[in-house]
Amino acid sequence: MGKTMWVTPSSSLILLLLTCLVKFGEIRAQCVRPVVGENRVLADDSGQTSFPEGSSVKFKCGTGYQPADPTASRTITCSGQQWTTLDLQCKKKSCGSPGELSNGRYLTPDGILFGATATAQCNPGFVVSGTKMRNCVDAGWDGRPAECEVIKCLPPAQIDHGTYEPLEDHYDYLSVVTYTCNHPYSLDGPQTISCSDDATFQPSPPRCVDIKCDAPKIDNAIRIEGKAPPYTGGNFVNYQCNKGYKMKGTGYLVCGKNGWNPPPPVCVSSSGPDPSPGPDPSPGPGPGPSPGPGPEKGNGLAIGLGVAAGLVVLITVIVCCVKKRMGSQ
Numbered sequence: 001m002g003k004t005m006w007v008t009p010s011s012s013l014i015l016l017l018l019t020c021l022v023k024f025g026e027i028r029a030q031c032v033r034p035v036v037g038e039n040r041v042l043a044d045d046s047g048q049t050s051f052p053e054g055s056s057v058k059f060k061c062g063t064g065y066q067p068a069d070p071t072a073s074r075t076i077t078c079s080g081q082q083w084t085t086l087d088l089q090c091k092k093k094s095c096g097s098p099g100e101l102s103n104g105r106y107l108t109p110d111g112i113l114f115g116a117t118a119t120a121q122c123n124p125g126f127v128v129s130g131t132k133m134r135n136c137v138d139a140g141w142d143g144r145p146a147e148c149e150v151i152k153c154l155p156p157a158q159i160d161h162g163t164y165e166p167l168e169d170h171y172d173y174l175s176v177v178t179y180t181c182n183h184p185y186s187l188d189g190p191q192t193i194s195c196s197d198d199a200t201f202q203p204s205p206p207r208c209v210d211i212k213c214d215a216p217k218i219d220n221a222i223r224i225e226g227k228a229p230p231y232t233g234g235n236f237v238n239y240q241c242n243k244g245y246k247m248k249g250t251g252y253l254v255c256g257k258n259g260w261n262p263p264p265p266v267c268v269s270s271s272g273p274d275p276s277p278g279p280d281p282s283p284g285p286g287p288g289p290s291p292g293p294g295p296e297k298g299n300g301l302a303i304g305l306g307v308a309a310g311l312v313v314l315i316t317v318i319v320c321c322v323k324k325r326m327g328s329q
Contacts, residue, residue: 186233
């Protein structure tokens with residue numbers, strides 16, 4: 001009967017098997033790279049894609065965010081191929097006030113948290129100098145605070161045949177200049193313009209034009225005010241009608257670019273008809289027979305005749321009585 005032979009594995013083979021078992025266990029017991037989102041990122045991100053059992057990683061808030069609770073844990077651990085729950089919660093950083101703006105203010109319609117924008121707005125008569133907008137970034141408001149400077153206008157345009165006063169190198173907001181024309185020219189447009197909030201003079205400057213007016217032709221009237229001809233723009237005259245005439249219109253006239261304003265009046269006879277021709281009468285039938293007396297006129301005539309007849313009878317009776325009395329004597 002033969003004997004069974006047992007082969008004892010070498011110690012090196014046993015060690016190799018044990019090592020493989022350990023490595024196999026390590027491969028099976030590991031966690032993938034954690035992704036938690038909500039503006040939370042790995043504090044030390046080496047790019048590692050898997051983590052062995054028992055590994056711990058630390059998180060921080062992303063750019064522009066800060067811990068909502070500074071005492072909350074920022075660490076998670078790989079346990080049973082899963083990560084523990086992260087307590088850290090993040091919120092947007094506040095940049096606070098964008099700064100004081102003398103003669104103006106900052107508008108923050110979207111608030112003062114990370115990502116918001118502040119816009120400088122100056123008071124009337126002032127203009128922004130510097131950067132008008134500031135952004136709320138991770139480190140706070142970017143850029144430097146703006147400034148509000150007094151609006152200044154460059155001198156307005158000169159005009160032909162005229163000038164303006166006062167003459168300055170620059171003009172502050174709401175400053176006014178007044179234009180005048182050389183003789184015999186007259187202004188066509190505004191006499192004054194002012195420095196507006198867009199650093200320009202408004203409205204546009206006037207022109208100097210050569211305006212002339214003929215002497216007004218007003219029959220039966222005399223000039224009581226104003227100079228004698230010739231007349232240029234801006235000259236005035238005042239007329240009144242002669243005795244026995246009345247005025248239709250206004251006697252005070254001013255010479256303008258379109259002639260006399262208002263148009264010259266007319267003088268009409270106080271007792272005569274209006275000289276303005278009326279509409280021609282429409283042709284109609286000729287005069288017909290005069291109507292006879294109506295019922296009222298007939299009644300009046302009958303009453304008159306009755307009264308006259310009564311008087312005749314009364315007088316006759318009186319005469320007869322007188323004659324009879326005289327005959328008896």
